[in-house]
Amino acid sequence: MLRIFDFLFSLIGLILGFPVLIILFIVGLFDTGSPLFLQKRVGRLQKPFTLVKFRTMRKDTASVASHLASADSITKFGHFLRRTKLDELPQLWNVLKGDMSLVGPRPCLFNQEELIEEREKRGVFKVRPGITGLAQVNDIDMSRPRLLAQTDAKMLKNLTLVNYFKLIIMTVLGKGSGDRVK
Template identity: 55%
Template sequence: MIRFFDLILSILGIFFFIPIIPLVYFVARIDTGSGIFNQLRIGKNQKSFLIYKFRTMKINTPSKGTHLIKKKNITKFGNFLRSSKLDEILQLYNVLIGEMSLVGPRPCLLNQKKLIVERKKRGVFKVKPGITGLAQITGITMKTPILLAKTDSSMIKQMNLFNYFYYIIISILIVFRCKK
């Protein structure tokens, strides 16, 4: 049932954002030299996939967790994209093709070894990664891999349609609250 809502909502989201996708791409391209960013991430059953985002960092920024990147590598427009979550719009494509869900654990990088070990221990890789989830709405980041893996595991165990929509609605409210 969740896959059905992932499909419907990702299609609606893509249609809703179609007018601004070219604009964001154009500005991001001017700002960073490359409008779109893709990166290998770990998905369901530890299968890697390419995640798509609008570029928010300079082109030669190392591929590691955002919390390990120096702030100077994030561009001014990139800061706007991140705070508005517009950098994540392209992940609706990942949801549409079935690599991700709207709700699930954020997909980690291949080099985040401690997080991978902790998630594997807790069965987090048994589900598709998501754009948002319990960790995102509670402010838990990849900076604390054990806490993140425990939170992801807890979310997975309690996942149902109510929680699915709850995480999506709270995520949207958080974005709009941050803009005030």
């Protein structure tokens, strides 16, 4: 049932948001020369998929979790994208394709072994990763893998249609600070 909402909302979001996506893409061309950021992430059942986001860091930045990256690598436009969470908009494509859900555990990198282990113990990989979730609206990021996995498992245990919409609304209204960068 949630997959139907994921599909419909991502399709509507991509159609209605198309002008904004184009503007952000063009500004991103001037900012970094390469406005889209593609990265292999751990998906449902630990299968890899390619996550699509707007680039917020310089192109030469190492491919590590945000909390391990340097704040100096974020561009001025990237700060704006992160603060407004507009860098996440292209992930609606991942949701439309079925790689992700609107609500679920944030997809991690394959080199985040501790987080993968903690999530595996708790059955978190049985579902599609999401753009937002309980951890994100409560400012829990990937720098605390055990707490993040526990929060993801708690969210999945209690994920009803009402909670699905509640988490989306909380995210749209700005709850949570996004991925931290040192």
